[in-house]
Amino acid sequence: MSVKHPPSAYTYLRHKKKFPHVWCPGCGIGIVMGAIIRAVDGLGLDQNHVAIISGIGCTSRMPVYMDFNTMHTTHGRALAFATGLKLVRPDMHIIVVMGDGDALAIGGNHFIHAARRNIGLTAVILNNHIYGMTGGQVSPSTPVGMVATTAPYGNTDPPFPITDLSIAAGAAYVARSTVYHSHELEKYIRTGLEVPGFAVIEAVSYCHTTVGRLNKLGGAVEMMRNLKETSLTRRMAEKRSPEELEGKIVRGVFYHDACRKEYCALYQEIQEKAGGAKLAARRISSMEMV
Amino acid sequence: MTMPRMMQGNEACAAGAIAAGCLFFGGYPITPSTDIAEHLARELPRVGGVFIQMEDEIASMAAVIGASIGGAKAMTATSGPGFSLMQENIGYAAMTEVPCVVVNVMRLGPSTGRPTSPSQGDVMQARWGSHGDHPIIALAPASVLECFEMTVRAFNLSERYRIPVIVLIDEVVGHMREKVILPPREDIKVLERLRPSEPPEWYKPYGSSPSDVPPLAPFGSGYRYHITGLHHDEAGFPTNRVNEVRPWTRRIFRKIKANVHRIARCETDGVEDARTVIVAYGSVARAASEAIKTARAKRRKVGLLRLQTLWPFPTRTVDAVCREARRVIVPEMNLGQMAIEVERIVGDRKVRRVNRIDGEMITPREILDAIEGK
Numbered sequence: 001m002s003v004k005h006p007p008s009a010y011t012y013l014r015h016k017k018k019f020p021h022v023w024c025p026g027c028g029i030g031i032v033m034g035a036i037i038r039a040v041d042g043l044g045l046d047q048n049h050v051a052i053i054s055g056i057g058c059t060s061r062m063p064v065y066m067d068f069n070t071m072h073t074t075h076g077r078a079l080a081f082a083t084g085l086k087l088v089r090p091d092m093h094i095i096v097v098m099g100d101g102d103a104l105a106i107g108g109n110h111f112i113h114a115a116r117r118n119i120g121l122t123a124v125i126l127n128n129h130i131y132g133m134t135g136g137q138v139s140p141s142t143p144v145g146m147v148a149t150t151a152p153y154g155n156t157d158p159p160f161p162i163t164d165l166s167i168a169a170g171a172a173y174v175a176r177s178t179v180y181h182s183h184e185l186e187k188y189i190r191t192g193l194e195v196p197g198f199a200v201i202e203a204v205s206y207c208h209t210t211v212g213r214l215n216k217l218g219g220a221v222e223m224m225r226n227l228k229e230t231s232l233t234r235r236m237a238e239k240r241s242p243e244e245l246e247g248k249i250v251r252g253v254f255y256h257d258a259c260r261k262e263y264c265a266l267y268q269e270i271q272e273k274a275g276g277a278k279l280a281a282r283r284i285s286s287m288e289m290v
Numbered sequence: 291m292t293m294p295r296m297m298q299g300n301e302a303c304a305a306g307a308i309a310a311g312c313l314f315f316g317g318y319p320i321t322p323s324t325d326i327a328e329h330l331a332r333e334l335p336r337v338g339g340v341f342i343q344m345e346d347e348i349a350s351m352a353a354v355i356g357a358s359i360g361g362a363k364a365m366t367a368t369s370g371p372g373f374s375l376m377q378e379n380i381g382y383a384a385m386t387e388v389p390c391v392v393v394n395v396m397r398l399g400p401s402t403g404r405p406t407s408p409s410q411g412d413v414m415q416a417r418w419g420s421h422g423d424h425p426i427i428a429l430a431p432a433s434v435l436e437c438f439e440m441t442v443r444a445f446n447l448s449e450r451y452r453i454p455v456i457v458l459i460d461e462v463v464g465h466m467r468e469k470v471i472l473p474p475r476e477d478i479k480v481l482e483r484l485r486p487s488e489p490p491e492w493y494k495p496y497g498s499s500p501s502d503v504p505p506l507a508p509f510g511s512g513y514r515y516h517i518t519g520l521h522h523d524e525a526g527f528p529t530n531r532v533n534e535v536r537p538w539t540r541r542i543f544r545k546i547k548a549n550v551h552r553i554a555r556c557e558t559d560g561v562e563d564a565r566t567v568i569v570a571y572g573s574v575a576r577a578a579s580e581a582i583k584t585a586r587a588k589r590r591k592v593g594l595l596r597l598q599t600l601w602p603f604p605t606r607t608v609d610a611v612c613r614e615a616r617r618v619i620v621p622e623m624n625l626g627q628m629a630i631e632v633e634r635i636v637g638d639r640k641v642r643r644v645n646r647i648d649g650e651m652i653t654p655r656e657i658l659d660a661i662e663g664k
Binding site: 014017018047048049051053063064067068069070071072073074077080081082083084085086087088089091092109110113267270271273274275276277278279280281282283287 | 313314316332334335336337338339340342344345346348349350352353354355356357358359360361362364378379382508509510511512514515516517518519520525527528
């Protein structure tokens, strides 16, 4: 059996310009980045037609390393920036990478509204349960009881169930995997890119530098092993009781609605009604590659 | 388009946006600016553009920048509280040098204040609202026709200098209806941002250039590059190096400072031999004109210097016009935000302020009283 090399990583990385990266050794963010690159490559998307947009935080440093149209925006607002870009360039594939704090706390409003509109963006939320870049403060996905620098006696605030929230808000595709299951993650991101509407892929990761140290959960290896041992597929989870699922990570596709109209397509209908659809189409084709 | 018609300031602003080639509006309803959004919700899809009502003003400003980087001329319109929410992303646009237009129809603040009452209280917010030092351009129309013209100009300046441009309309002008004759399409000068001509691998979105305004490639045009709110090098990648941060900061200030004479516009009326000069802008300048008419009938030598551009401040013009005058009167619907600038130039002993912050207009009578030294 011939070994399949990761698809020409050099094609997609700004290897000459931006490395070494800022992440701690052993961090899961690189795995998510790899999964995104493989998903894009697997679909054979033109790099010129892919944009990666992020907010602020460890995860949001990702775009700078990738050779696409990349934009590192303000904290929590990546989806709003991406909404503007997508509406004027509906032909582009736009991936929005966010951390849990970025997407769910400061960006929570933009997140539910992007899902409500079902705009064709692929939102990858890297959930490491903490604010890593600022040194380990509680985030809206920190489990209750976990110690953080701003919850020295343990976190009291219940975490957001990201997948439930996404489905309730109207996302067309909702899936979850972990950085241990990198191939599965790649598959979900790939499907997310193919779905015309708003796709949410939660990539569960860890922060050994802050969470691991503060909660004595070990280093990157132990935390990675933990992802392997505490996670199970949806099918497996269906056979377990809620008590048995306590503290477990359920992986899988939670929602996939292929019928719901994507927002830009809906707006195109508006443009047709108003009589400007042809102008819009001409404008978009004039923006195409030089 | 050239027929005389009755038009409202906000409506003229929306018409100006369409005339300037605006193709994207992202906004959130707020009195007294909402008419602009309503007009553009109807007009933009007709010309192949996009209107979206975002979830808040923060998102609106973000979407505007996103659309602009996608190659569309983009704007938003808001009022004081919304303008405050937009500040972080206005700073982002200044930092990343992405053209965009923000219309702020000023209402009485602070906070919720009086939503339908006029004010000029956001003059300093327009200048310093976002954190950190950065240049900004702000225009102040005083008539319905100027709402049209200055919105076109705001887009042109924004595209030429890669900078956010603020249009500060006060509520009186925004909601005022008067007869206008809009210029025919062929007379409207519309500028487009400079696009790169070099091959993508040589492109530097923040490179040095003789004009200090590097070309801007839209996303998806084959030029792949990075945009960040972090301090960045010429290629757009984050940097902590002093020798890359400093030249960038100098360049973004230089691109405006070197062009103040092109950007900052004023209008004068009888200032040549004036003993008293009134420095005003927006609707207050109209009251000043009326006061001057009455004063001149009483043989008083009074002139008007109307600021059409507030930022960058037209320092040289103000200095030249006010130097020989004995008195300078600065009436404004705030507690002297522009008076501070005038005093900085002509000295505070010569300046008399006329202020109102109760949500009522400054009347010609109040300005006349100041002229007569009452």
